[in-house]
Amino acid sequence: MSTLQFNPALCEKCNTVDCIMKCQYIDMDVETAKREQMKLLRGEKSEILTRCVTCYACEEYCPFHNHPFYHIVERQEALDVHPVPRPIEKSQVVMMAPKGRIEEKAVAAPVINLCYFPMLKGSIRGSIYEGASVIMGSDIFCNLMFLHFARNSTIRERLPKMMENIMHYYLKPGGVEEIICYHDECYGTYTSWAPAFGIDVPFRPVHLFDFLHRRLTELKSGITPLNLKVAYQRPCSNRLCPETEHFVDDIFALIGVERLERTYDHGQALCCGGVMEAQQLFDLAAENQEKNVNDMKASGATHAVFNCPFCFFTLMGRVSDKGMTPILMSDLCRMALGEQ
Amino acid sequence: MEGILEKLSEIVGADFVSNAAEERFIYSRDQGVQPPHAPDYVVLPNTTEEVSALIRLANKNKIPVVPMGGALVLSGLTIPQRGGIVLDMKRMNRILEVNEMSHYVVVEAGASQGMLKAYLEKHHPQLKHSIPDAPPVATIGGNIAIHGSGHLSQSEGGFHSEMVTGLEVVLATGEVLKLGSCSTVPKWFSRAPLPDLVGLFLGWNGTTGVITKIGLKLFPSPKMKDIMMFMTEDVDTVPDILFRIIGTEMAEDMAFFVSPQPAYFDGFQIIMISVVANSVKEMKMRRELICDSVRDYLERKEAGFLPLPPHMKVKLMEAPQKNLSEFADTVRGGGFEYVGAIMPVECIPQAYRKGREITEQLGITYSMGARVIGRGHAVMFYYAYPFNRADAKNMETVAKALEESNEAALEMGGIPWKAEISGQQLILGRMEPGTYKLMTEVRKLLDPNGIMNPGNWEVRS
Ligand SMILES: Cc1cc2nc3c(=O)[nH]c(=O)nc-3n(C[C@H](O)[C@H](O)[C@H](O)COP(=O)(O)OP(=O)(O)OC[C@H]3O[C@@H](n4cnc5c(N)ncnc54)[C@H](O)[C@@H]3O)c2cc1C
Ligand code: SF4
Ligand code: SF4
Numbered sequence: 001m002s003t004l005q006f007n008p009a010l011c012e013k014c015n016t017v018d019c020i021m022k023c024q025y026i027d028m029d030v031e032t033a034k035r036e037q038m039k040l041l042r043g044e045k046s047e048i049l050t051r052c053v054t055c056y057a058c059e060e061y062c063p064f065h066n067h068p069f070y071h072i073v074e075r076q077e078a079l080d081v082h083p084v085p086r087p088i089e090k091s092q093v094v095m096m097a098p099k100g101r102i103e104e105k106a107v108a109a110p111v112i113n114l115c116y117f118p119m120l121k122g123s124i125r126g127s128i129y130e131g132a133s134v135i136m137g138s139d140i141f142c143n144l145m146f147l148h149f150a151r152n153s154t155i156r157e158r159l160p161k162m163m164e165n166i167m168h169y170y171l172k173p174g175g176v177e178e179i180i181c182y183h184d185e186c187y188g189t190y191t192s193w194a195p196a197f198g199i200d201v202p203f204r205p206v207h208l209f210d211f212l213h214r215r216l217t218e219l220k221s222g223i224t225p226l227n228l229k230v231a232y233q234r235p236c237s238n239r240l241c242p243e244t245e246h247f248v249d250d251i252f253a254l255i256g257v258e259r260l261e262r263t264y265d266h267g268q269a270l271c272c273g274g275v276m277e278a279q280q281l282f283d284l285a286a287e288n289q290e291k292n293v294n295d296m297k298a299s300g301a302t303h304a305v306f307n308c309p310f311c312f313f314t315l316m317g318r319v320s321d322k323g324m325t326p327i328l329m330s331d332l333c334r335m336a337l338g339e340q
Numbered sequence: 341m342e343g344i345l346e347k348l349s350e351i352v353g354a355d356f357v358s359n360a361a362e363e364r365f366i367y368s369r370d371q372g373v374q375p376p377h378a379p380d381y382v383v384l385p386n387t388t389e390e391v392s393a394l395i396r397l398a399n400k401n402k403i404p405v406v407p408m409g410g411a412l413v414l415s416g417l418t419i420p421q422r423g424g425i426v427l428d429m430k431r432m433n434r435i436l437e438v439n440e441m442s443h444y445v446v447v448e449a450g451a452s453q454g455m456l457k458a459y460l461e462k463h464h465p466q467l468k469h470s471i472p473d474a475p476p477v478a479t480i481g482g483n484i485a486i487h488g489s490g491h492l493s494q495s496e497g498g499f500h501s502e503m504v505t506g507l508e509v510v511l512a513t514g515e516v517l518k519l520g521s522c523s524t525v526p527k528w529f530s531r532a533p534l535p536d537l538v539g540l541f542l543g544w545n546g547t548t549g550v551i552t553k554i555g556l557k558l559f560p561s562p563k564m565k566d567i568m569m570f571m572t573e574d575v576d577t578v579p580d581i582l583f584r585i586i587g588t589e590m591a592e593d594m595a596f597f598v599s600p601q602p603a604y605f606d607g608f609q610i611i612m613i614s615v616v617a618n619s620v621k622e623m624k625m626r627r628e629l630i631c632d633s634v635r636d637y638l639e640r641k642e643a644g645f646l647p648l649p650p651h652m653k654v655k656l657m658e659a660p661q662k663n664l665s666e667f668a669d670t671v672r673g674g675g676f677e678y679v680g681a682i683m684p685v686e687c688i689p690q691a692y693r694k695g696r697e698i699t700e701q702l703g704i705t706y707s708m709g710a711r712v713i714g715r716g717h718a719v720m721f722y723y724a725y726p727f728n729r730a731d732a733k734n735m736e737t738v739a740k741a742l743e744e745s746n747e748a749a750l751e752m753g754g755i756p757w758k759a760e761i762s763g764q765q766l767i768l769g770r771m772e773p774g775t776y777k778l779m780t781e782v783r784k785l786l787d788p789n790g791i792m793n794p795g796n797w798e799v800r801s
Binding site (some may be wrong): 087274278282 | 571573603605627628631637642651
């Protein structure tokens, strides 16, 4: 069984405890944070386990890349701490389970992995995606969402089979070696979670933004600058791959979009609240949602740009109510090419 | 019988009466498992006067008459057990009056649920009626005649029969009567303060007369609507959860369901809570109070509200809900049995367990649930079994499930709803003799020749 590559010695020596001190949801002085972190190392219950809202951010905050969040999830699971009510957790495990409906398809590059968002299939069109093959569904689903449910075990159990499916049913028959991950969550799975657990990834994952940037550069002559001022909603799973964040600015530069300064962006990005609703933290969810959209509005944005479909669905209503247009990054890029 | 067809044609016009074999075949059955029986004639009247003339003719010739609306009751109550006339009321579908200020509508009995909903949305958007989840062609008359219930039964006073403010009826003698305030003044606002005779036609399955017009309560229709889905895996907690949420007075409708499909619902109990409001602030408050009422369940992570994506909410907020109709077709083959029992809230866990036991033993699929009636005075607990008409064995098994469900309901302290004839026998078998005697005498008085839907509410000799 794959084990988390987490080094307790690093935490023992760590005096800043950035993972907790920078956390936007757990308010502790550094001594308490250290003490609670030590409890976790000893395998004891700590309030970190019950107060963590699974925002992924400490994966980015730890200067030593010691995977504090994955460690929290390990401890939550071992100590039977459930962030989400048990019936909902169990039901989600069944809902997202592989259905065994996959069929062999000789895909052609670029292969877009749409994760488990069939409703977004219509988005994969136009010149950017010319010739693209789309793969998605329960049999290739990364299952990383179970980090929110204290269930590393579900990811561990399912992920190897999912990767094998991708190779066996799609990439090998098509002779393709890389997949474009539409969702940060899939990219984070292959570039952060899997290596952290010592699991090999048999293909090359490419972040959607990397792909979009590449394609827009190739199609540069067809771009009409949008001249829009936008607010960007950074998703939780981008905390697992902060090295891709610069692509947001690179893409915006290509399509003539200004990313407005806002309080809740970059390292301070704030959860859309969707997961908090599952955790029954309705007040906090509403507070985050309000803070997010008020902040977007205050920045002067006319458009709110998302990459995570879950954030998009969670906030779209509130964003529209404030007179802004919610839009997915991929659709924004197509807009710059004059495509509907 | 000599000359009856001609006489019926004289009353309603030749286009609206038939004794053709194919019509008799269609009107001999419904979607449930009850054995078919063909009528001799099918008649579609257009006015109360026509109904009166038809009934006079039938009474004189002692021809049975079975009033029929949408024929969606599924328990064979519109199957003419002793032949005679099926009186299809669907042409009498006019919406006669809406009194906005006094919140009532007067409709002809054959007006469909869907028509009334559409009419109100177009002409009186601030008002609505309590719509059942039956397919929208179900009629207002058929629904109140069996004590139906719907989307406002929880918050606005109970069964749809309790929302009736007045009736026009045609007795088995052909006499036309008005009951409620409309009997005394030209307004249909209330059954009080008069002696209440309306009940003589509600819950009687058309055995006491034909309902031709109905005064029905309307209710405010707030602009905003939301839906919450609460999930638990301990059925014993369901009555307590319902009690707490009902206690907030913040929910418009509350319905509990269990289903083995989709698989991610199997083994869980789900409570749907619809909330309406006139402003964002009010909606927020209502939702908060509902959450607060079950806070300790949430904190123990024992149960909780499932986050719903917007597209799913839109589907779940539709009224009527289509999911039961869709479930009806899961087995394919056009058969659907939908047994209800009206029972106290605390019976839910027992009813659920019994339902599981019956379906497991018989090896059939199911959907079960309960709608809260009148702030938790009762629930309408349903067992729904789809089946394939072409498969005699399958039908037999479902008939058995139906029988066992009825017996179980009575055993645990509930009463089968819209019971088929054998279910009625079970009920009458347990009824106080004095009550049954009074029922029989009332019926004799109203229908001396026993022509109205004979076979129903009668103890078999
Ligand atoms: C998928 C599905 C979901 C359902 N959900 C609900 C629900 O949520 N709530 C609910 O209440 N029901 C529900 N039902 C049951 C049933 O369909 C409804 O109650 C429906 O309203 C019955 O009306 P109808 O016009 O079809 O009546 P019918 O089946 O035509 O008649 C019912 C009874 O009333 C008598 N009757 C009809 N019209 C008259 C009249 N004018 N005068 C005197 N007697 C009359 C008939 O003789 C018969 O005994 C559901 C059914 C299905 C198939
Ligand atoms: S996880 Fe990183 S930041 Fe947190 S205590 Fe350990 S080393 Fe320090
Ligand atoms: S995942 Fe988020 S909430 Fe949890 S400890 Fe890390 S930063 Fe805090």
